[in-house]
Amino acid sequence: MRLLGPRLERAEAVSYSMNCPKKKPLVLEGIDLGACTSKWMVDYLSQVGGRKEVKIHVAAVAQMDFISKNFVYRTLPFDKLVQRAAEEKHKEFFISEVMDNFLIQVTGKKRVVLFSPRDAQYLYLSGTKSEVLNIDKPDLAKYLLFSKARALWFHNVTSEEFGVGVNVFWKHLPSEYYDKTDTYGNKDPTAASRAAQILDRALKTLAELPEEYRDFYARQMVLHIQDKAYSKNFE
Numbered sequence: 490m491r492l493l494g495p496r497l498e499r500a501e502a503v504s505y506s507m508n509c510p511k512k513k514p515l516v517l518e519g520i521d522l523g524a525c526t527s528k529w530m531v532d533y534l535s536q537v538g539g540r541k542e543v544k545i546h547v548a549a550v551a552q553m554d555f556i557s558k559n560f561v562y563r564t565l566p567f568d569k570l571v572q573r574a575a576e577e578k579h580k581e582f583f584i585s586e587v588m589d590n591f592l593i594q595v596t597g598k599k600r601v602v603l604f605s606p607r608d609a610q611y612l613y614l615s616g617t618k619s620e621v622l623n624i625d626k627p628d629l630a631k632y633l634l635f636s637k638a639r640a641l642w643f644h645n646v647t648s649e650e651f652g653v654g655v656n657v658f659w660k661h662l663p664s665e666y667y668d669k670t671d672t673y674g675n676k677d678p679t680a681a682s683r684a685a686q687i688l689d690r691a692l693k694t695l696a697e698l699p700e701e702y703r704d705f706y707a708r709q710m711v712l713h714i715q716d717k718a719y720s721k722n723f724e
Contacts (some may be wrong), residue, residue, distance in 0.1 A: 514603055522595060529596050529653045531575045538567030545570060552622040556615045575651040588667075588674040590658040597652010604643035611638040617675045619643065 546553060548560040565573075592601070602624060604612060611634040613620040621627050624645050627635045658674040660667060668676040677685070691710070695703045 522593065525595050525653075531571055531651065534571045534653070535568035538571065540566045540568060543567050543570055554622055555618045556620055574648075588658040589661050590656055590674065593655040593657065595653045595655060597654075598649045599652065599654060600647045600649055602645045604638050604645075606643070608638040608643075611635055612643060616677060619645075 542564050543566075545563055545565055546560045547563045548554075553560050592599075613632050613635065621632050621635050624635075629636055656674075662678070666678045666680065668679055668682070670676070676682075692707075695707055695710075698706065
């Protein structure tokens with residue numbers, strides 16, 4: 490994991506968690522996860538999971554795109570899923586999560602690249618997802634501003650070998666802030682979704698004006714949002 494932040498051993502983690510800077514990523518190392526670190530291999534998982542059916546995303550290309558939805562949903566026996574996952578290197582999508590969470594890498598190896606929420610303007614976002622799928626060789630003719638993004642919180646993950654990672658999510662805000670249909674923990678908070686809908690309606694209203702008037706009032710709106718909503722507490 491490439492990370493501009495602390496890497497902590499188990500003993501340090503307890504002390505750090507008591508005074509942890511909010512919304513900052515970190516790596517915890519040396520955590521005793523038990524027998525799963527040696528047992529959760531292909532043969533063992535295939536045997537234990539057996540023929541139980543699970544739902545998966547299937548794409549014809551290595552990079553799954555949650556904006557254009559270049560995938561379909563399929564049902565597959567768990568043992569077949571494990572065997573397929575072990576066959577080759579897999580890339581995951583570029584996305585952010587609304588809930589706080591741990592990625593616990595039980596076995597295998599993943600490369601995780603994180604981007605700061607403050608760099609959202611450079612990430613070509615649609616909701617919580619980025620249009621930029623290949624962060625190592627981005628199309629800078631199409632995504633010119635991406636070169637300005639700094640690695641931190643938005644995440645792009647590549648599985649470099651077969652392994653098992655477990656995500657644990659938790660709600661740090663009151664339950665009413667979250668979308669009740671959010672299965673994967675990455676839908677915008679309900680208030681943010683409502684605000685985006687209001688903004689869309691405002692933009693449609695601005696579109697009724699001639700271009701020079703639309704540009705003038707749009708810039709005023711942006712400045713108003715920056716003044717009223719941008720945090721002044723970020724480092």
